[in-house]
Amino acid sequence: MEHLKISSAQRIIFESIKVLDTEPVLLEHSLGRVLAEDILANRDLPPYDVSAMDGFAVRSCDLTATPATLEIIEDIKAGDMPGKTVRAGQCSRIMTGAPLPQGADAVIRVEDTLALPADTVQIIVSVKTRHDVRPKGENMRNGDVVIGKGTEITPGVIGILATVKAAKMQVYRRPRVAILSTGNELEAMNDPVDPNKIPDSNTYALMAQVQALGIQPALLGIARDDPAELEQYLKLGLEYDVLLVSGGTSVGVHDYVRPTIEKLGVSMKFWRVAMKPGHPLAFGVLQCTTTHANTAPDAFVFGLPGNPVSSMVCFEEFVAPALRRMMGNPRLFRRTVTARLAHPVKIRPGRTEFIRVQLTQDDAGYLASSTGTQSSGVLLSMARADGLMVMPAEGTGLAAGAQVTVQLLDGTAFQNDINFRE
Ligand code: AMP
Numbered sequence: 160m161e162h163l164k165i166s167s168a169q170r171i172i173f174e175s176i177k178v179l180d181t182e183p184v185l186l187e188h189s190l191g192r193v194l195a196e197d198i199l200a201n202r203d204l205p206p207y208d209v210s211a212m213d214g215f216a217v218r219s220c221d222l223t224a225t226p227a228t229l230e231i232i233e234d235i236k237a238g239d240m241p242g243k244t245v246r247a248g249q250c251s252r253i254m255t256g257a258p259l260p261q262g263a264d265a266v267i268r269v270e271d272t273l274a275l276p277a278d279t280v281q282i283i284v285s286v287k288t289r290h291d292v293r294p295k296g297e298n299m300r301n302g303d304v305v306i307g308k309g310t311e312i313t314p315g316v317i318g319i320l321a322t323v324k325a326a327k328m329q330v331y332r333r334p335r336v337a338i339l340s341t342g343n344e345l346e347a348m349n350d351p352v353d354p355n356k357i358p359d360s361n362t363y364a365l366m367a368q369v370q371a372l373g374i375q376p377a378l379l380g381i382a383r384d385d386p387a388e389l390e391q392y393l394k395l396g397l398e399y400d401v402l403l404v405s406g407g408t409s410v411g412v413h414d415y416v417r418p419t420i421e422k423l424g425v426s427m428k429f430w431r432v433a434m435k436p437g438h439p440l441a442f443g444v445l446q447c448t449t450t451h452a453n454t455a456p457d458a459f460v461f462g463l464p465g466n467p468v469s470s471m472v473c474f475e476e477f478v479a480p481a482l483r484r485m486m487g488n489p490r491l492f493r494r495t496v497t498a499r500l501a502h503p504v505k506i507r508p509g510r511t512e513f514i515r516v517q518l519t520q521d522d523a524g525y526l527a528s529s530t531g532t533q534s535s536g537v538l539l540s541m542a543r544a545d546g547l548m549v550m551p552a553e554g555t556g557l558a559a560g561a562q563v564t565v566q567l568l569d570g571t572a573f574q575n576d577i578n579f580r581e
């Protein structure tokens with residue numbers, strides 16, 4: 160099989176996976192979930208024209224010549240309903256959010272008035288009708304869809320859900336994800352340090368990448384490069400919606416992952432992608448079985464490269480979008496920013512390269528510089544990265560100053576400096 164383009168591999172994945180079923184969730188536990196229903200406004204908000212300021216509800220036609228002295232006929236506090244109609248030469252004292260009284264068509268803020276004795280006030284400014292009036296239904300109108308199905312629940316969305324009294328709502332289920340490392344050379348977290356072994360970092364880096372999507376994965380541990388042992392672990396992993404297995408997917412004689420997965424009934428859709436790092440990437444589907452009384456859902460297997468950087472980059476490009484799609488999120492891909500290259504970068508043409516970069520900012524925008532050695536075994540290049548710079552497959556590299564696209568990684572939503580002028 161030839162090396163697939165990244166977009167072709169992603170297309171195959173998206174054609175295979177489905178959005179999962181839905182479940183109810185309480186508002187308090189809904190952050191980060193994706194709505195599986197439209198949310199409707201249950202009233203007009205505000206329910207009537209209200210004041211936007213603490214001040215005086217007036218008839219704008221009384222203020223054509225200012226200053227104008229008006230009689231205060233009523234005091235309307237937030238929560239009060241007005242009782243009197245404002246007529247020529249009159250006004251009502253009004254608080255922010257209180258309903259506009261009959262007869263008034265504008266609000267004058269306290270700062271534009273002078274208090275006078277005997278329940279009168281002097282208005283200094285003239286205003287147009289509707290000035291500082293928040294119209295009925297400005298926020299939402301009864302029955303309108305305020306937040307659509309497919310929206311990710313952020314703190315702002317939670318505020319709206321609370322406003323329409325959605326204490327509970329339908330969201331898409333999260334996939335159940337299992338993580339398996341493979342390799343005789345691997346040393347588990349609880350094993351004593353052995354200089355001849357390789358510490359298993361993939362289990363934990365992948366765990367964190369899954370957690371960053373709001374999913375708590377199951378850690379299956381380490382399977383040795385032994386077909387029988389591997390088969391036991393893979394069988395267990397295939398009970399989940401998604402199995403991530405790292406290592407052993409290449410073409411080495413002890414790379415048993417692919418043949419063992421196939422033996423278990425998984426149909427492999429591809430196992431090579433034209434990218435660096437990460438080309439031995441495999442994807443397979445175990446079709447659902449409906450022979451028993453209960454239907455087991457499809458299981459999806461990602462055979463990730465063993466190299467720590469490669470497995471993380473493959474997760475970013477393929478697994479994260481797949482998991483987000485399963486959770487009903489239409490936003491599948493990392494946000495990209497345009498940056499200038501701080502230094503020249505050479506690549507081998509024919510495959511897309513992901514260079515781990517740090518981003519700094521100057522008046523002209525973002526500047527991207529490599530995090531250091533780009534060997535796929537050097538995980539510090541990933542640990543230090545703000546983003547993955549995407550080097551197109553054509554061409555042999557780019558000069559300093561070239562415009563590049565950078566995918567932002569977790570941890571980039573905040574920065575050290577405030578970076579705006581007040
Ligand atoms: P493989 O894909 O199995 O040929 O592994 C490629 C490289 O990645 C080898 O140097 C492995 O030692 C290393 N590797 C594989 N799995 C892990 C892991 N779970 N944690 C850290 N390094 C790994």
Ligand code: MG
Binds near residue numbers: 342343406465
């Ligand atoms: Mg191996």
